[in-house]
Amino acid sequence: MNVLVCVKRVPMTGGTIVLTPDGQAIATQHLGFTISPHEECGVEEAVRIVERHGGESVVLTLGPPEAEEQLRDALALGIDRAIHLVTDGEEWDAQATAAAIAAAVEAERAAGIEYDLLLFGNESADAGGYQVGVRVAHRLGLPCATGLKSLAVEGGRIRCEQEAPGGRDVYDLPLPAVVTVKEGLNLPRYPSVPGRMRAQRKPVAASRPARPEPRLERLRLVVPGGQRKQAEILGHGPEAAPRVVEVLERIGVLT
Amino acid sequence: MTVLALVERGPEGPDELSLQALAFARSLAPGEPLHALAPVRGGEGTELAATLGEHGVSTVHLAEHEAFAAHAPVALARAVVELVERLAPAAVVAAGSERGNEVLAHVGALLDLPLATNCLEAALGEPMRLTRLRWGGSLLEEASLHGSPKLLTVAPHAVPAEAAPAAGPAVERFTPSLTDADLVVRVVERVQAAAGGISLADAKVVVSAGRGAGSAEGFAVIEELAALLGGAVGCSRAVTMAGWRPHTDQVGQTGTKIAPDVYIACGISGATQHLAGCKGAKTLLAINTDPDAPILASADYAVIGDLHEVVPAISAEIRKARGR
Numbered sequence: 001m002n003v004l005v006c007v008k009r010v011p012m013t014g015g016t017i018v019l020t021p022d023g024q025a026i027a028t029q030h031l032g033f034t035i036s037p038h039e040e041c042g043v044e045e046a047v048r049i050v051e052r053h054g055g056e057s058v059v060l061t062l063g064p065p066e067a068e069e070q071l072r073d074a075l076a077l078g079i080d081r082a083i084h085l086v087t088d089g090e091e092w093d094a095q096a097t098a099a100a101i102a103a104a105v106e107a108e109r110a111a112g113i114e115y116d117l118l119l120f121g122n123e124s125a126d127a128g129g130y131q132v133g134v135r136v137a138h139r140l141g142l143p144c145a146t147g148l149k150s151l152a153v154e155g156g157r158i159r160c161e162q163e164a165p166g167g168r169d170v171y172d173l174p175l176p177a178v179v180t181v182k183e184g185l186n187l188p189r190y191p192s193v194p195g196r197m198r199a200q201r202k203p204v205a206a207s208r209p210a211r212p213e214p215r216l217e218r219l220r221l222v223v224p225g226g227q228r229k230q231a232e233i234l235g236h237g238p239e240a241a242p243r244v245v246e247v248l249e250r251i252g253v254l255t
Numbered sequence: 256m257t258v259l260a261l262v263e264r265g266p267e268g269p270d271e272l273s274l275q276a277l278a279f280a281r282s283l284a285p286g287e288p289l290h291a292l293a294p295v296r297g298g299e300g301t302e303l304a305a306t307l308g309e310h311g312v313s314t315v316h317l318a319e320h321e322a323f324a325a326h327a328p329v330a331l332a333r334a335v336v337e338l339v340e341r342l343a344p345a346a347v348v349a350a351g352s353e354r355g356n357e358v359l360a361h362v363g364a365l366l367d368l369p370l371a372t373n374c375l376e377a378a379l380g381e382p383m384r385l386t387r388l389r390w391g392g393s394l395l396e397e398a399s400l401h402g403s404p405k406l407l408t409v410a411p412h413a414v415p416a417e418a419a420p421a422a423g424p425a426v427e428r429f430t431p432s433l434t435d436a437d438l439v440v441r442v443v444e445r446v447q448a449a450a451g452g453i454s455l456a457d458a459k460v461v462v463s464a465g466r467g468a469g470s471a472e473g474f475a476v477i478e479e480l481a482a483l484l485g486g487a488v489g490c491s492r493a494v495t496m497a498g499w500r501p502h503t504d505q506v507g508q509t510g511t512k513i514a515p516d517v518y519i520a521c522g523i524s525g526a527t528q529h530l531a532g533c534k535g536a537k538t539l540l541a542i543n544t545d546p547d548a549p550i551l552a553s554a555d556y557a558v559i560g561d562l563h564e565v566v567p568a569i570s571a572e573i574r575k576a577r578g579r
Contacts, residue, residue, distance in 0.1 A: 014526055014527070014549075015524060015548075016527070016552075037528075093369060094363075094370070095363070095367070123356075125508065125528075126389055126390055127389060128372065128389055128390070128391065130360055131356070131359075131360035131370055131372070134361055134363075135364045137364075138361070138364035139364075143439045144440060146328075161446065162353075164445070166447065166448055167445055168445070168448070169325075169326060170443055170444035171440060171441070171442060172443050173440065182509065183492075183502060183509040184502030184503065187495075187496075187502075215369035215402055216370070216401070217398055217399040217401070218396055219384075219396075219397045220397050221389070221395065221397075222396075222397065223394060223395075231551045231552075231555060231556060233546075233558075233559060235558055237561075237564055238568030239568075240558040240565065241565070241569045241571065242572055244565075244572070247538075247540065248517065248573075249576070251516060251517050251537075253484060254576065
């Protein structure tokens with residue numbers, strides 16, 4: 001059972017987002033970076049599936065040279081090796097990203113490596129396009145279920161559960177398949193110190209695909225305005241409780 | 256110039272976000288014919304079509320197939336593609352719901368066209384200029400969308416679902432031509448949620464805590480206040496990552512998006528990840544030891560103090576008020 005998990009490097013934005021003066025990017029000089037939250041669960045799931053069923057787990061990212069940090073993070077959690085599609089830091093749109101990932105999977109296939117399962121996050125934390133996994137599935141001729149919170153691999157099939165109003169919807173796909181997952185799928189483990197040491201020795205295969213012209217072309221970013229409020233301070237400590245209750249009564253939630 | 260809108264069905268008629276998408280679609284090409292596509296089982300959809308007529312749809316296309324008894328995203332995308340080839344619309348619009356985004360992603364893949372999800376504004380043109388959400392709405396992106404037709408989904412609540420009565424819509428039924436491969440991805444079973452309890456998404460009151468709770472046990476005071484107010488318990492991502500609460504309690508960009516009458520956020524700093532999930536709250540009360548916590552910039556009211564002291568005092572005060 002060979003599993004590929006695709007991840008994206010995104011900044012940890014914290015409390016307020018500050019843009020670069022040209023409005024082209026988030027000012028990141030004081031920020032750390034991470035793997036998009038849904039994909040952290042994808043990495044964990046890939047490790048668990050290979051622990052249970054054997055085979056190889058591989059992590060792939062399309063991103064700047066610094067994204068090797070996120071690949072090493074995934075390797076530290078137990079992924080076996082990494083594929084880095086190196087960019088010059090410019091954003092790739094979803095179509096271009098999917099084409100490059102599908103080409104990388106085809107190259108693996110040509111080298112004799114067939115993946116049974118391709119894991120994606122449902123949407124990236126930053127761009128939120130909701131489409132790279134679906135597009136890769138079409139390019140590779142594979143079925144794709146999205147937004148999944150539970151996966152179970154058995155007998156060449158995968159049972160997938162998706163949250164829906166009032167319950168969960170179930171899909172049952174033949175493998176090989178593409179799935180896009182959401183946070184809550186599992187609780188990702190923390191990397192151990194030996195895991196981090198081993199990660200430094202695991203292979204990362206880097207290549208530089210050419211970036212096509214974007215067809216969804218970002219012009220600039222804008223921080224939404226007019227939402228900043230001046231909170232009315234009701235008081236300090238437990239003495240504020242009577243005023244809180246006054247407010248709750250006024251809103252009408254205290255019956 | 257026509258616009259085609261994809262309509263999803265809720266338990267009673269078209270779902271709210273789809274009606275919003277129809278209003279958005281009308282604004283793209285005012286006065287031009289608006290076509291809508293809805294998936295149904297054979298013979299169904301007459302009432303649905305009438306409702307869509309009240310929302311300005313001139314022609315309702317009912318895609319009939321047994322597979323549409325449940326969600327079948329690829330089959331639905333094939334139906335959209337069939338209509339795109341027949342109508343040559345300038346744009347195809349769907350709700351920026353999980354399913355709207357999913358189906359248009361399939362359409363984009365089948366037609367090899369770009370897709371702009373969660374748009375707030377757009378103007379037809381070559382290229383189309385639009386504004387869309389990034390970071391769950393914490394940041395906006397102005398972008399150009401190339402190719403034709405334009406594929407876009409509408410950010411939830413970007414526009415209200417206003418009625419636009421028109422003369423009764425034309426109703427056209429068709430059976431999309433589907434292969435077995437188009438039917439592989441479909442819902443084969445529905446697992447009902449356990450009954451009881453107030454769902455976070457629908458609760459009128461949500462009481463949440465973050466890292467400030469200190470531990471899983473620290474939520475006892477939060478649960479007590481939520482119970483007194485008939486509300487649901489929520490938490491921040493830091494809490495689920497620490498394993499103190501299940502992910503189903505998480506409010507945020509990658510958790511549940513809530514819209515209660517009042518949201519009481521205790522010991523939550525207010526990362527953009529969290530705020531993206533509670534923007535819909537009508538009133539936000541923050542309880543935090545730090546008067547400079549980012550959440551205060553989104554709060555209507557604040558109490559500066561430790562939740563372990565403030566929250567039990569509020570619960571006691573509510574009991575006292577009810578005893579009067």
